[in-house]
Amino acid sequence: MKTGLLFLLLFLAAPLPAAQPAPGLPDYGPDRPLPLPEVMQDHLDNGLELWLLRRPGLPLLSLRLAVRGGTASDPPKRRGISELLADTLASGTRTHDARQIAESLQALGAELEASAGDDGITLAVTGLSEHADSMLDLLAEVVTRPTFPESEVKLAVANKLQALKASENDPDFMTDRVFYRVLFGNHPYRFSHADEAVVKGVTAEALRRLHRRRFQPGRTLLVMVGDLPVQQMRRLAEHAFGGWKAEPEPMAEVPEAPLIPVTTRLQLVNRKGSVQSTLRAGRPLPPASHPDYPALMVANTIFGGSFGSRLTRNIREEKGYTYSPRSSIARLARGGWFSVQASVRNEVTAATLVEIFYELDRLATTEPEEEELRRAQRYLKGIFLLRNETPSSLAATLAAYWLKGLGVKDLRAYVPRIEAVTAGQVKQVAAEYLASRRQAVVITGDRAAVREQLVPFAPLEEATP
Amino acid sequence: MPTRHLPHRLKTLFLLLPLSLLAGAIAAEPEITRFRLENGLTLVVVEDHASPTFGLSVVYGVGFRLEPKGRTGFAHLFEHMMFEGTPSAPKGTFDRVVEGGGGVLNGSTRYDYTNYISTAPVSALEPVLWLEADRMRHLDFSEENLQNQKDVVKEEIRVNVKNRPYGLFFWTDLAALAFDRWENAHDGYGSFGDLDRATVEEVKQFHDTYYVPNNAVIAVVGDVDPKQVRTWVEKYFGTIPPGKVPPRPDVSETPNTAERFLRQTDAHATVPALAVGWKMPPPHSPDYFPLAVTASLLLDGEASLLHQELVKQEQTLLEISGGLNWPLGDALTNGGPSLLVAFGLYKPGKPARYSVGVMQRVIDELARKGPDPRRLEAVKTKMKADFYKTLARSIRRADYLAVTQLLWGDAAMVERYGERIDAVTADDVKRVAARYLTPENRSWIDRQVAKGKGS
Numbered sequence: 001m002k003t004g005l006l007f008l009l010l011f012l013a014a015p016l017p018a019a020q021p022a023p024g025l026p027d028y029g030p031d032r033p034l035p036l037p038e039v040m041q042d043h044l045d046n047g048l049e050l051w052l053l054r055r056p057g058l059p060l061l062s063l064r065l066a067v068r069g070g071t072a073s074d075p076p077k078r079r080g081i082s083e084l085l086a087d088t089l090a091s092g093t094r095t096h097d098a099r100q101i102a103e104s105l106q107a108l109g110a111e112l113e114a115s116a117g118d119d120g121i122t123l124a125v126t127g128l129s130e131h132a133d134s135m136l137d138l139l140a141e142v143v144t145r146p147t148f149p150e151s152e153v154k155l156a157v158a159n160k161l162q163a164l165k166a167s168e169n170d171p172d173f174m175t176d177r178v179f180y181r182v183l184f185g186n187h188p189y190r191f192s193h194a195d196e197a198v199v200k201g202v203t204a205e206a207l208r209r210l211h212r213r214r215f216q217p218g219r220t221l222l223v224m225v226g227d228l229p230v231q232q233m234r235r236l237a238e239h240a241f242g243g244w245k246a247e248p249e250p251m252a253e254v255p256e257a258p259l260i261p262v263t264t265r266l267q268l269v270n271r272k273g274s275v276q277s278t279l280r281a282g283r284p285l286p287p288a289s290h291p292d293y294p295a296l297m298v299a300n301t302i303f304g305g306s307f308g309s310r311l312t313r314n315i316r317e318e319k320g321y322t323y324s325p326r327s328s329i330a331r332l333a334r335g336g337w338f339s340v341q342a343s344v345r346n347e348v349t350a351a352t353l354v355e356i357f358y359e360l361d362r363l364a365t366t367e368p369e370e371e372e373l374r375r376a377q378r379y380l381k382g383i384f385l386l387r388n389e390t391p392s393s394l395a396a397t398l399a400a401y402w403l404k405g406l407g408v409k410d411l412r413a414y415v416p417r418i419e420a421v422t423a424g425q426v427k428q429v430a431a432e433y434l435a436s437r438r439q440a441v442v443i444t445g446d447r448a449a450v451r452e453q454l455v456p457f458a459p460l461e462e463a464t465p
Numbered sequence: 466m467p468t469r470h471l472p473h474r475l476k477t478l479f480l481l482l483p484l485s486l487l488a489g490a491i492a493a494e495p496e497i498t499r500f501r502l503e504n505g506l507t508l509v510v511v512e513d514h515a516s517p518t519f520g521l522s523v524v525y526g527v528g529f530r531l532e533p534k535g536r537t538g539f540a541h542l543f544e545h546m547m548f549e550g551t552p553s554a555p556k557g558t559f560d561r562v563v564e565g566g567g568g569v570l571n572g573s574t575r576y577d578y579t580n581y582i583s584t585a586p587v588s589a590l591e592p593v594l595w596l597e598a599d600r601m602r603h604l605d606f607s608e609e610n611l612q613n614q615k616d617v618v619k620e621e622i623r624v625n626v627k628n629r630p631y632g633l634f635f636w637t638d639l640a641a642l643a644f645d646r647w648e649n650a651h652d653g654y655g656s657f658g659d660l661d662r663a664t665v666e667e668v669k670q671f672h673d674t675y676y677v678p679n680n681a682v683i684a685v686v687g688d689v690d691p692k693q694v695r696t697w698v699e700k701y702f703g704t705i706p707p708g709k710v711p712p713r714p715d716v717s718e719t720p721n722t723a724e725r726f727l728r729q730t731d732a733h734a735t736v737p738a739l740a741v742g743w744k745m746p747p748p749h750s751p752d753y754f755p756l757a758v759t760a761s762l763l764l765d766g767e768a769s770l771l772h773q774e775l776v777k778q779e780q781t782l783l784e785i786s787g788g789l790n791w792p793l794g795d796a797l798t799n800g801g802p803s804l805l806v807a808f809g810l811y812k813p814g815k816p817a818r819y820s821v822g823v824m825q826r827v828i829d830e831l832a833r834k835g836p837d838p839r840r841l842e843a844v845k846t847k848m849k850a851d852f853y854k855t856l857a858r859s860i861r862r863a864d865y866l867a868v869t870q871l872l873w874g875d876a877a878m879v880e881r882y883g884e885r886i887d888a889v890t891a892d893d894v895k896r897v898a899a900r901y902l903t904p905e906n907r908s909w910i911d912r913q914v915a916k917g918k919g920s
Contacts, residue, residue, distance in 0.1 A: 022554040025595055028566055029588040032517040032688070057515045058857050060850075099777070102767035107843035109850025111766060128850050155780060158812075162783045166736035166810055169918065170630055273732055276620070276628045307570070308560035317556065320616025323624055343624045375565035382518075382567015382586050389516055390857035 039398070039408050040230045046246050047218030050237055051398050051408070052230040055391050061129040061226030062391035063139055064122065066399040068219040072118045072188035072254045072334070080194025082116035084156055084202045085210055089114050089123070091152035093145045098152055101142065108134055112142065118189055119254075119333045120403040121214070126392045129227045132236055140240035143220075146211060153204040160199045167193070168465075171271060171278040171343070175444045177465040178267050179280045179339070182440045185262045188254060189284075189335055217244045219251070223398045225391040257335025259284050261440035266454060267463040270447040277349040277445030281356055282339030283438050288331035288404035292433070294417040295425040296338070299434060300329050301376040302368050302426065303359060304340055308375070310359050311340070319355070321348045333405045338433060349445060350453035357436035364430040367423040380418045497866070497876055498691040500698075504707045505679025508698050509866045509876045510691040513859065518568075519590050519687030520859030522867040523581045523597050527675035529653030530576050530716055530801060538655015539663055541574040542618050543671050547581060548572065549610040551599050556610065559600075562592050574653065575793055577800035578871055584860035587688045591697055597683070598701035601676055606669050615660050622654050630733040634912055635740035635808040636792055642725050643742045643908035648716040649802050677708030684867035684876065686859040718802040720744050720901060725908040730915050736783070739817040741824065741909040742804035743902050745789060748796075748872070754885045755893035756901060757796035760789040760805050761844045762836055762894065763828070768843070771807060774827050781820045785809040797865060797882065800872040805902070817911040825904060832899035835891040849883045 040052040071082045090112050091098040105112055110127030123143065127135050167173040176192040184190035222241065224233045261283050286292065297305075304311035304327030315321045325342035340360075344352045368376075388394040401411060442463070443450065454460055498510045532539040550556030563570045568585020583593055626632040637652045644650035683702075685694050721744055731738075746752050763771045764787045775782040787807040790799040811820055836844075856862040856879070869878035878885075 022558050022596075022599075025554065025558075025562070026591045029591055031586065031588045055515075057513075058853050060853060060857060099768070099773060102773075103840070103843060106766060106768035106847045107839070109846040126854055128846075128853070155777070158780075159776075159783050162736060162810070162812055166630070166734070166783070168735045169733050171628060274628060276623045306560075306564050308557065308564045313557065316617055317613065320613045321620070323617055323621035343620065343628070345620060345623060375561060378567045379564045382589075383569060385516065385518055385586060386568065386584055389518065389859065390854070392854065392857075 040234075041408060042234060044217065044238060044242055046242070046244055047216075048237075048241050048244065049221040049402075050234065051221060051223045051402070052233045053225045053394065053398075054228065054230055055225050055394065056227050059129050059227055060126060060391050061132050061135065061224065061228060062124070062126040062395040063135060064124050064223040064395040064399040065139060065143060066221045066223070066403050067121045067215055068119070068403065069214050069251050070117045070120045071191045073214070073251060074188075076188075078198055078201070078206075079188065079191050080198050081202055081206065081210060082121055083194055084153075084160060084199070085207050085214070086114040086116040086121050087160070088148055088153055088156045088207060089146050090142045091156070092147045092149040093141050094147060095141070097149070101138070104134075104138055108138070110135055112139070117403070118191065122399055122403070124392065124396065132226075132228055132232075133239070136236045136240040140244070143215060144241070144244045148204045148207045148211070150204045153202070153207060157199055157202050160194070161196060164193065164196055164199065169271065171274065171276070171444045174269050174271060174465040175278045175280050175442050178269055178463045179282065179440070179442045182262050182267055182442065183282065183284050183337055184257055184335075187257045187335070189257050189332065212247070213249055213251070216248060217241065217246050218248060221399060221402045223395045225395040225398070254334045256287060257284055257332075259286065263461070264437065264440055266457045266460045267440070267442045268447060268451065268454065268460050269442060269444040269463050269465060271444050272446060274346070274444070274446040274449070276343045276345055277443050277450055279342045279344065279349070279352060279356070280339060280442045281439040282337055283433065283440060285329065285331070285336035285338055285433060287334050288336060288406055292429050293329075293331065295421045295429040296329055296433060297380055298373065298376050298418065298421045299363060299426045299430045300327055300338065301379055302372055303327055303363050303430070303434065305329075306376070306379055310362070311356065314359060315342060315344075315352055315355050319348075321345070321352050321355075331404055333403065346446060346449040349443065349450045350456065353441070353457065360430070360434050360436045360439070364427065364435040367427045370423065373421075373423050373426065377418050377421065381415050384414060497880070499870070499876065500695055502678065502699065502703055504703065504705055505677075506698070506702050506705075507682045507870055508695060509682065509684040509870050510689065510694050511684075511686045511862065511866065512689060512691060513686055514688050516859070517587055517688045518584060518859060519587050519685055519689055520584045520861070520863035521582065521590070521593060521597070522684045522860070522864040523601075524682050524684075524864070524867040524871050525579050525676055526577070526680045526710070526871050528574055528576045528578050529651070530648040531675070531713070533667070534647060535659060536655075536663060536667065537651050537659045538618070538653065539659070539667070539671065540579060541653060541655065542614060542660060542663055543668060544572045544574045544579050545614040545618055546604060546610065546668055547600055549607075549614060550605040551603050552605060553603075554596060554599050556605065559596050562596060563589065566592065568593075575798065576649075576653070576803075578868060580864055580868065582860050582864055584858075590685070590689065590694075594697050595701050598705065601678065601681065601702065602705050604668070604672055606665050608665055611663070611665055611668060615663070618660060619657060622657075626654060628733070630731060630735070631738055631912065632731070632733070633792075634729065634731075634910060635806060638727070638729065638910055639740050639742045639804065639806065639908060642727050642910065643721065643744055643804055644718055644802065646716055646718060648714065649718060673708060674711065677710065678702060678705050679707040680710045682867045682870045684863040684870065686863040686866065716801050717747065718744060720906040721908065722905050724904050727910045729910055729912050731912050732915055733918070734912065734914050735918050736810050737817065737914055738808065738810045738912040739820060739909060740806060740808045740912070741821060741907060742806045743906050745803045745805055745901065747801060748799055752897045752900065754796065755889045755897040756805060757789050758841070758844065758848070758886060758889040759831070759894050759898055759902070760787070761848050762831070762840065764788050764807060765844065765847065768840075770827050770831065771824060775809065775820055775823055779820070779823055780812070781815045781823070782809040782811050797878060798868050798872070821909055825907075828898055828902045832895055832902070835895040838891060841891055841894065845886050845889070848886050852882055
């Protein structure tokens with residue numbers, strides 16, 4: 001889960017006495033005020049939004065361009081075509097072929113990563129700030145003048161089909177497909193991986209049409225973070241993107257996602273020969289702007305969102321069932337979700353499920369201890385800082401906020417909102433969202449090895465990815 | 466058994482000297498402050514006030530290569546035990562202090578070192594240093610913790626190896642095929658049998674032998690005052706007695722003289738894969754950095770020669786990745802024999818051998834004609850820029866400083882990486898491609914799908 005950053009002049013909470021039972025362990029030192037870099041928010045005449053931020057230090061510049069409309073905005077029969085659009089954007093323009101683009105980026109010390117998410121398509125370039133103008137020109141060329149050459153599209157389609165085939169028996173892939181379907185039913189957020197039939201049907205012409213419709217300066221944000229004055233960033237952005245013409249075409253709004261899973265019956269996905277069960281439990285959550293999120297993030301941290309969480313202590317450090325259990329919260333523009341995951345040896349599949357449910361319900365019925373609450377709050381505030389440490393991670397956070405419909409003010413409010421969460425609120429949101437009876441459950445494993453154990457959780461449904 | 470508790474008289478005896486005084490003429494690197502304690506512990510500090518945080522890496526000079534024979538996976542199992550508490554800070558304390566300090570922590574085991582890394586707002590630095598010193602001094606060597614972590618490590622191996630398509634064969638199986646010495650060839654994750662046989666006594670012995678100050682480097686990067694860090698490190702680590710680290714055995718290897726090949730069947734994969742490894746000279750060889758550059762020319766990103774030839778032109782591979790000391794590290798994080806690895810998924814139509822032949826054709830041409838000068842320049846720029854991007858995170862920067870100080874005896878390698886890369890010429894590339902990237906020095910695996918899995 002991407003969070004925000006340290007724009008506030010803020011002080012972390014008063015020092016917390018470090019763990020009691022270690023004689024001699026020094027206390028935390030005094031917390032330092034955090035620096036307050038300013039995001040300059042601006043836009044070009046064609047509507048392109050600019051979020052610019054100077055980060056002195058290493059000679060790096062990160063560009064992040066986000067376009068509203070991702071897989072959730074794809075036509076239902078072509079859901080996932082956005083991914084191919086992202087895959088092929090840099091495969092040719094009116095003036096350069098794919099190899100020339102790749103070689104230009106290499107010479108700039110940069111890479112261009114394009115990806116499609118539920119809410120938008122994002123392009124990221126990080127390189128040396130001395131090459132800022134070339135990086136921007138190249139990004140603008142790829143974004144505004146791609147040609148989607150036939151041969152490149154054909155290869156991308158063939159490779160995507162082969163990649164899908166390669167994922168077929170990957171336990172996470174199998175689990176994802178069932179999990180998001182059960183969480184979101186027919187809502188477009190059900191998408192996790194494109195269907196083979198959709199990929200097969202993608203043509204160069206279809207991508208060109210989609211690009212014309214989707215890529216509009218008025219629905220685009222350019223984030224720049226790096227070692228350059230913001231005025232210079234603005235000039236470079238104007239030079240590279242100023243000539244991009246708007247051809248406004250309305251885009252259908254994605255409806256708000258449902259809050260209840262399609263079913264809470266346990267879904268068993270058979271994977272013959274599996275030596276582990278891949279467990280996933282979770283449910284949909286409200287859109288990113290919902291006021292319950294700060295308390296939900298604290299609840300998630302206490303439950304399973306950090307190494308010192310209850311879930312990790314229980315099923316890893318006490319019972320040794322699993323290596324890397326975790327829970328997470330994802331926020332999207334029109335919904336979100338909570339998920340718990342653990343991969344466990346076959347014999348302890350049911351036992352793990354019991355512990356997951358136990359920890360969820362414990363948090364939903366009793367308030368966390370004060371020390372546990374404060375530790376979770378300090379953790380969230382600290383990693384907020386750490387996750388936005390580099391120009392590229394900061395740019396990624398900013399672009400992700402924008403795509404979710406959040407603004408710079410939400411970033412500024414992040415830490416105070418986390419600090420304001422009370423033990424009572426944690427219990428309240430846990431009761432509302434995390435109680436075990438509200439969770440959808442998917443288990444991918446060897447049916448013959450685990451089915452018997454799961455009888456107490458009947459009725460089961462067998463699902464196929 | 467020597468106890469890890471310290472005789473009190475030693476507490477007043479340590480001395481702290483700048484490393485440069487001890488080591489004589491080390492090139493001045495004003496950004497990097499180094500000290501060596503009398504017990505042999507080396508401290509590296511870099512001030513960076515960009516963010517009120519720190520990155521910390523504590524690195525010990527032991528990894529897969531030196532783990533006991535008959536105990537594959539032991540170095541990694543031991544790493545897990547370092548998080549299981551001590552007589553003074555019970556299990557869970559470390560996580561609570563770091564996370565309650567707003568940070569994260571981790572550890573990892575590699576061929577030549579094991580690292581313990583953390584990053585947090587600077588207010589947490591002093592207690593974290595105390596905890597690092599505490600677990601260097603002693604551990605809670607309990608049967609219960611050992612059994613628990615054996616279970617956890619087995620789940621780690623299941624999730625990363627036994628239950629997953631390809632299961633890291635391009636690391637473990639390829640090394641087993643290419644190398645001759647047990648130290649280099651054995652599976653660093655370990656067999657379940659060897660893990661089961663590990664005892665608490667062996668854990669103690671390993672800690673006593675390798676987890677000693679004179680076999681460790683600490684690096685701190687961030688919003689810190691080097692003098693303050695030095696004071697804390699003196700205070701908390703200075704009283705830990707040095708150990709007698711056994712001399713490093715000879716683990717050297719020479720290039721192979723005949724191709725090695727293995728056909729395997731993957732229990733989970735639905736698409737076949739191949740992995741090729743060429744044995745590399747040791748890090749101090751003059752051929753080493755030229756090989757790092759050659760690896761990037763061949764394998765780094767979409768502009769690379771093998772991507773262009775195999776993914777774009779021939780279209781026989783779905784994707785290709787790899788590099789020097791890949792996938793566990795890079796040129797700087799290796800202290801012994803290594804492989805230059807290429808890994809890819811191949812498509813139906815042409816056998817794996819065909820793609821391997823194309824690879825060799827590209828390499829032979831490079832050895833004959835040398836690289837296009839523009840590509841050579843571009844790839845150097847890319848390597849340096851990528852390195853900067855990595856150093857932008859203080860935890861990674863601290864780790865590079867600690868690892869290079871340990872393996873190269875010089876944390877300034879981090880500063881000089883760019884010079885090493887820049888010094889590589891087209892002739893160097895020709896020479897090392899011809900010398901090392903040969904069919905005779907090549908080991909490769911054709912990893913096929915099991916019957917009924919593919920189509």
